[in-house]
Amino acid sequence: MTDRERARQHLSQSPRMSKGERTRQRIIDSATELFSRSGYRAVSLRDIASHAGITHAGVLHHFPNKEATLIHVLSKRDAVDAPLVLDEGISHRELIDNIVRIVERNTGTPGLVALYVNLSAEATDPAHPAHEYFFGRYQILRELLVPAFAELLGDRPHPTPEVAAQQFLALQDGLQVQWLLDPGTVDMRGAVVSFLRTLGITVPDDPAGPAAPADPARPTGTDSTGGADPT
């Protein structure tokens, strides 16, 4: 390593990244922010370049087209969440708890929530470049959740594990729209935990989480604005 490299590492916020890696990172960060705000289709590669403070040609040096940035935006996100749901050895109980934890964590990242809400909506069109991604994502999540609900619902004849898995995922997605529109009125974690509780599945309180009620002593059912503070 040269002195200059050492100095650059010392000065840089991401010391282990090369200049090229940092540029790629900046492009992906800009793409993530713009897709979160406007969806994929309404954003151009030139918009991404301009937001990142890089020339259009500079972006093309790293990503051949806009679709390539989308794939990287989605993969980057999955790399964070995948171990919480996909790792072998996770019990059915832990899978549900981890998903509740992701719901809770999401209240701290409205931009990423908006990214998923916008991209999954657009991607319902079979011609959208993320269609296969979202199709597969729900397939995988349902395949994981059906045996989990089959165990956790026990002898309960209703709903079937298949329906419970669809409801559990749908509830999370729908709550995100209401929460983004009006964060003060929706407690995403609370509503998901309540759904599970109705099915006889209790989830431990997580007072350290960002979505925990500000006042755990607050009686339930008296405050229609909910207890979550997403800020």
Place this chain on the structure above:
Amino acid sequence: MTDRERARQHLSQSPRMSKGERTRQRIIDSATELFSRSGYRAVSLRDIASHAGITHAGVLHHFPNKEATLIHVLSKRDAVDAPLVLDEGISHRELIDNIVRIVERNTGTPGLVALYVNLSAEATDPAHPAHEYFFGRYQILRELLVPAFAELLGDRPHPTPEVAAQQFLALQDGLQVQWLLDPGTVDMRGAVVSFLRTLGITVPDDPAGPAAPADPARPTGTDSTGGADPT
């Protein structure tokens, strides 16, 4: 009425519409279809003109800008659904039944489902022209549903009517995304009815509905691909 007008009425598909009204209708139909497919932001007024087979100037004669078409697309839809949920004199029980009926009817109109999924996602951005519309829409629906659930949940201590209303709306929205991505695996009506049943609220079967199972004798829980046929 001149002979020519009479002849035009006779030949036209919408005999009571003037030529101008038919043109407006064609523009709104094109806007609805394009917004459903790509969202609002990615569609231009020129795209709408081209799809409707009208010049850009012709569209501008009827609508000053793209936002005006959006307002008309949303109002047109509301005019159909509003009587089912907003009419005075609808009981709490009828409100829930009518919403289940709308869910069922939606399985016959995937384009309109995609329109709402796409627009509500985009409109989570406070800068989107439909933000106030969707903000108000959920507010009104929750205000109608909270007293309905307060009555129908009876003495049940959990969930609160506020949480049940949010869950009920979220479930419908989330199911639409899964259903659009993979219609064969999701029975939207079935999942909503199942949610209500878990809360002790039964909904009468509607075998004439488009979302009724093809084979009522099919055992539940053994077929993970579901029984709904949305076509």
